[in-house]
């Protein structure tokens with residue numbers, strides 16, 4: 001190993017808990033991932049069992065990276081759902097209710113013997129992009145993550161916006177439609193961004209329009225399989241289906257509206273788009289059109305200075321952003337300052 005490739009000590013253990021899997025990585029002081037992997041969450045076994053399996057997997061990663069446990073300065077832990085960051089406690093975990101109200105930060109600290117930084121998964125992902133991803137040149141960043149739901153993260157001058165009740169940065173739940181027939185968000189409230197632009201909502205909107213008689217090559221897929229996915233919509237758009245293209249443009253316009261509102265509160269240097277729903281990203285025509293439409297919508301709705309200066313782009317770390325960001329937050333809270 002050359003000097004450039006040697007890990008810069010100390011290292012941090014980043015953990016990104018999700019409903020189906022937990023991503024875990026060893027990250028060095030410069031934000032480089034030395035070893036990483038994932039395990040099944042198996043949430044039904046409970047949080048104590050989850051923590052034990054995470055730590056056991058982490059020891060394997062350390063061996064792989066040629067790092068000893070003593071070189072770990074701290075752990076960073078990102079979790080979904082609602083939480084009390086100050087108390088280190090989970091509140092309501094979507095689809096993993098056995099973890100509700102568990103004091104996970106202290107338990108992790110006891111079991112690992114290391115200090116633990118605790119953060120919501122949206123802010124962890126945003127911190128990853130801010131530290132070593134697309135936002136590394138910027139002092140502030142907003143990340144909107146499109147997946148089954150819509151996640152959000154806000155980083156201001158090196159700190160995540162938790163809010164007074166740990167409910168800050170929830171970009172998916174800003175109101176973009178106040179009409180009486182607004183769509184209802186999975187959180188139960190009407191008109192939220194997530195109710196329009198998540199993968200689930202996108203498919204629902206497309207299905208409704210097909211049932212109402214819109215013509216599309218997606219109709220065949222629906223007939224064959226009974227349904228279709230956001231990825232199918234992206235593929236059909238890429239193959240030139242006008243309906244699939246139009247619904248992606250509409251999604252970009254709705255998202256652009258939401259992003260404009262967020263920009264008017266935060267005024268970040270950059271807005272990054274993460275998550276699995278990127279319509280092929282910068283590698284595909286559909287992805288490029290999606291991004292261009294968001295930029296155009298924002299430019300039409302925002303102040304001239306922001307239209308000129310605020311960068312909007314895809315994230316660059318992919319699904320690693322969560323554990324890298326969690327490690328970065330641990331570094332910020334417990335890193336050596338010398």
Ligand SMILES: [Zn+2]
Nearest residue numbers: 173185187192
């Ligand atoms: Zn909501």
